[in-house]
Amino acid sequence: MKILIADNAGFCFGVKRAVKMAYDQVNNGDDFKTYAYGELIHNPQVVKDLENKGIKTIEHIDELDENSKILIRTHGIPEKIYEELKKKKVEIIDMTCPFVKRVQKIVNGYYKKGYSIVIIGDRNHPEVVGVNGWCNNSAYVIQSIDDVNSLPFLDKACVVAQTTITQKMWEDILALLRLKAKELISYNTICDATNKRQSSAEKISKEVDMMIVIGGKNSSNTQKLKKICEKNCDKTIQIENADEIDLIILKDVETVGITAGASTPDYLIQEVVDKITSGRKGE
Ligand code: F3S
Structure with missing residues (x-):
């Protein structure tokens, strides 16, 4: 079976930058409690890993302790929330995408x-x-x-x-x-990253028997990729990780295309490729 991976699949510039900034906070060795205001990216695996490393996700700023740090995700926040955070005197790590x-x-x-x-x-x-x-x-x-x-x-x-x-x-x-x-x-x-990701997904979805779109179920850019692919390829599925693929559906598929939303790390794409190729070897 042939596997085609779309160009520009996975992390965009803004998400890459934010994830790096978040991990820098984990590794900087200070004692401040660090919180994320809402899920940092629409990827449950990355969010869970950061939580395990001490970055707790909160939905309301009144959950913040004094002397803590707050990470603002790529989506940004309203002006009013900035002002409230400043009043609280917490350190703001602003990862809003430029x-x-x-x-x-x-x-x-x-x-x-x-x-x-x-x-x-x-x-x-x-x-x-x-x-x-x-x-x-x-x-x-x-x-x-x-x-x-x-x-x-x-x-x-x-x-x-x-x-x-x-x-x-x-x-x-x-x-x-x-x-x-x-x-x-x-x-x-x-965003140009969105345009490029969408047009590469569109291009390969015309060339394959099946499309796999990897990304969080609550990720709007992933859902849009799925919609674009569905127009050209009836057999389009969306998954969050390799565990969700049932290899049976790849039976009779000669060419499979893979794309991924902006919050999907490369290792998740690779795990999907590995599962498909190892499953095929076992046939
Ligand atoms: Fe990503 Fe920023 Fe564009 S978060 S999709 S580079 S707007």
Whole structure:
């Protein structure tokens, strides 16, 4: 059986940077308690490993002790939470991806200039919740074409994208938004890593009999990869790790493609490849 691994599969720049910063905290030998504000990345194995090494995940900042450190994940946080953390005098280790920071800055700048803010993305995703927190939670969050229809007519608006949406979603919604605002300033803030990962997944999903998408079940970029692959390959599955593959489903498969979400470490991809190749040897 032939195995094709998509280019740009797995950890993106922002996640790589954040995971390194988190492990640096584990290894720096100081006595501060270190917490993560929400799951650091959408990968249960990495989150568990960090917890085992002493980084506890908390959901509310009132769970913080004095003299502790707090890690801010790649998705970023609302402005208000920053201020509250500063008041608490805890040390903030800010791992917000620089590309997400840029979106926060754009939104904050145009909000202060009196523009309505529109975010195309998933309103419950932590990145969107964070970005919305830089315009006092005033953004119109658009998840679908229906949402555009229910928008009021806007005088001047600035639109940005959640970094992980598809290019198609951006283009389709932007075209309609142009009819809904007198002045529309648009920033396509889709991350390049996302674009590249999606187009490589699309490319190989056209060439294989089966696609395996590796990534956390709650990872939005992984779910989008799965959707893209499903369009070209009926036999597309999403797994979090090699244990979830039942080798029976690979029977009669001649070429299998593998891609992985932005929070999937290389070793998990390798374990999947190893399982498939060793399973085949045992036949
Ligand atoms: Fe950052 Fe793009 Fe990754 S926004 S966290 S580099 S997907």
